[in-house]
Amino acid sequence: MLKKLKPLSLLLFLALPLMLAGCSTPEVLDPKGPVASQQSDLIILSIIFMLTIVAVVFVLLTIILVKYRERKDHDKYSPELHGSMLLETIWTIIPIIIVVILAVPTVRTIYSLEEAPQPKTAEAANEDPLVVHATSINWKWVFTYPDEDIETVNYLHIPIHRPVEFKLTSADSMAALWIPSLGGQKYNMAGMQTTLYLQADHVGTYDGRNANFTGEGFNEQRFKVYADEEADYQQWVEDVQNSAPELTQYKYDNLLIPGVYEDGTAEFNGTHLQWIDHSKNADYTLEAWDRLGYEPKNPHAKDKSQNLLREDEIPYYQQDNTVDNSDEDMDSEEHAHAGHE
């Protein structure tokens, strides 16, 4: 009885979540841009192969268990059978073939994801990717548009049909920028810069988040991606440029204090790159903590309050601390490569 129940119950439990999940397509398999669709295609290809392998093993196991279970007569019992060159060769070669079949598209996709997605129209081909610096801070996201000279916290707008070149770095812990509908993640690391190309082909609002554990506020390090038509995107940039407050170094340094961003989202005129590029200087965050009077506290301390200094109490902010990043671009590219190879 038990042995007949076994494959049956297994099948039942395989089917159950499938049915439940059937209500809506999982986010990763419902791509909204060319990067995510390349990955989704690869995933579906692999699922087909894997289901075949699972089916073969399950069927074989069921047959063997039913046929060769202990019975009264043992006429099928052959204890001397303990090897077969032919069979062993077959099940060595077949997995090799499967691995080769899967390796080819995998490697091709790995290389393809290193480049910006191919433009679909001639007009799009003339456009460079939109550059956005995505900086992770415990526990918020800062998005910097260097060409537009604006900066946002915990949300971003991007135009559709245009590749976005994310320049990823972190002010502190290692994080990972992930927007499942648009494509896979990549790490943000302090003192290094990594590049992630993504693109949206459909207008919409997508969930993005930090996927790599960074401590207490990790849950809430999320953001929204608004993918707009080109004109709407330009309008948004202008609105921010016209109405957003100026980013000061004091304001920015305050963002570096670990914590969830109380106001949810924000936007600023000017970018933090005028003072600091975290991919070149990993020490900056800890220096800012010192300036502001922030001290890390034991999570089990009875008194976890902080006595942060006000801007007018800190002489450092009375002077001009801007650094020139413009002619260092070549260096930064090299640095980035040196950092992650």
Added chain:
Amino acid sequence: MDLKWNEFIITGDPLILGAQISILLGGIAVVAALTYFKKWSWLWKEWLTSVDHKKLGIMYILSALLMLFRGGIDGLMIRTQLAKPGMEFLDPQHYNEVFSTHGVIMILFMAMPFLIGLINYIVPLQIGARDVAFPYLNNLSFWTFFVGMALFNISFIIGGSPDAGWTGYTPLATNEFSPGPGQNYYLLAIQIAGIGTLMTGINFFVTILKMRTKGMTLMKMSMFTWTSLITMLIIIFAFPVLTVALAMQTFDRLFGSVLFTLQGDGNPMLWVNLFWVWGHPEVYIVILPAFGIFSEIISTFARKQLFAYKAMVVSIVTISVLSFLVWVHHFFTMGNSAEANSFFSITTMAISIPTGVKIFNWLFTMYRGRITFTTPMLWSLAFIPNFVIGGVTGVMLAMAAADYQYHNTYFLVSHFHYVLISGTVFACFAGLIYWYPKMFGHKLNEKIGKWAFWIFVIGFNVCFFPQYFLGLDGMPRRISTYLPEDGWTGLNMISTIGAFMMGLAFLIFVYNIYYSWRYSPREKTGDAWGLGRNLEWATTSSIPPHYNFAVLPEVTGLDPYWDMKEKGLDQQKNTDYKPIHMPSNSSTPAIMSALMGMAAFGLVFQWYWVGIVGAVGIFITMIVRSFDYNDGYYVSVEEIKETEAKANK
């Protein structure tokens, strides 16, 4: 460390308070019972100072079962917190501590000691030896593991647990982002236990190579012995990396070095690399012995020799080599070059080839066999389909370009629970039940055992299968809560139900230990299942005497005991006894390890004077040990005769 006295003991959390009270009461109960029944001296002389590989094996397994309970409670707390969106059962800090300790405990203080316990008990018997090569070292290994485990476990009531994940990634784990003693516990507890593991590795590697009985060439060893040998080799190569990496991070945290820090051009990513250079082989350390256990059980209860023995040996050797060539697949998303990611994708997928070969060999071991469905066999059979699910999703994860979407998600969480539970945990249950009569002289009740089995296996699938879909739907690992609009509620609830089913099955399993101790019939022969194939079943009594074999057996082929039975040879007829040389018990390892614990505890809180006193103590015990001229004793022929006569009754 700027730690106030009122922060030393963790207070203010009802769950932790409950644990503190139950630990206190439990401790008092144990001490009271030992005193009342006058068992202190028995405990010390017969067990704690014993160098008998069988007793050490049992102590390893008992500790591992305790840790399975502790780690399981952690797991159930995680699942309770995630059952519904916005749960406030655990706050994020507490949740982070719970999943960090869950990971460390299950891998390092449950899976490894459980398997090392089984290896300790069984391998010397299977190679026809009377003990391991270095019995004193074996006791020291156990005690360093035990002290490391104890140190790690007290963290949640004293000072606070590590909260940077079982991977302890820098810079999150540096002082600036993980202040307090938590991460120090992680570094020092694993360090001490790791030294013990390394010694076990050397000990059993030498034991298997040098202490095999007459006629047992390498290619006549049982599959469990083979997998143990290769596991020990992996330990010897992998654990030094961990030792060094832990020491480096300890220096960062305690002495202000800047190896993995943000400041001073530290390289946090070097830790990530070093961790996985050890961490990936570590997964094979806990899976290869499991493969060995399944091989033994499947072949026993199919009444057939293992199919393609040579191919199985070649497979495990191949797996062990490949295990050192795949560590980068744990961080394909670090922005490695396309060349690097392609290389590590292919090496990772290549591991599926020898593993696949093994799966088919197990299936064909049963082909034309006579399969009986005992509980250990059921666990072994359940391993095959479940492990295949875990394995194929592993191949999916190996495809780097797709991994960018799976990485850090519940897809990954589900994958590694599928391979580690259906591989390692099923093997621990299967092996313990299979060899239980060898250890305790009676079997576990089959009926209760089957209840535990079915509830566990079904609960396991209910718990982890939905998590593949949660991962594909964008649920990251290690989040302590989510929003209703994320759409993950239903599957999470199902998953939690499955987790509690596994918890229930564990309780039934533990009840079965009690029930069988009371009611199971006592075994009269060494071959409890009547189907034994290897030398562990060739002993005269069900529980082997402390010298294992009165006369060492001679081996002519594979499955030597099966062979003897076929040829009608009776191991017990040979009464040409000679005095047996056996090692003496020693109390220095327990004392030395306790001093290591004391030194480490001092370092955790940066009370350096405690550390120095402990370190001096360690050196003193080493000196005492080096002047110990006791080189064992002889078991007289009369005593052997007496013991053997009793066994044959």
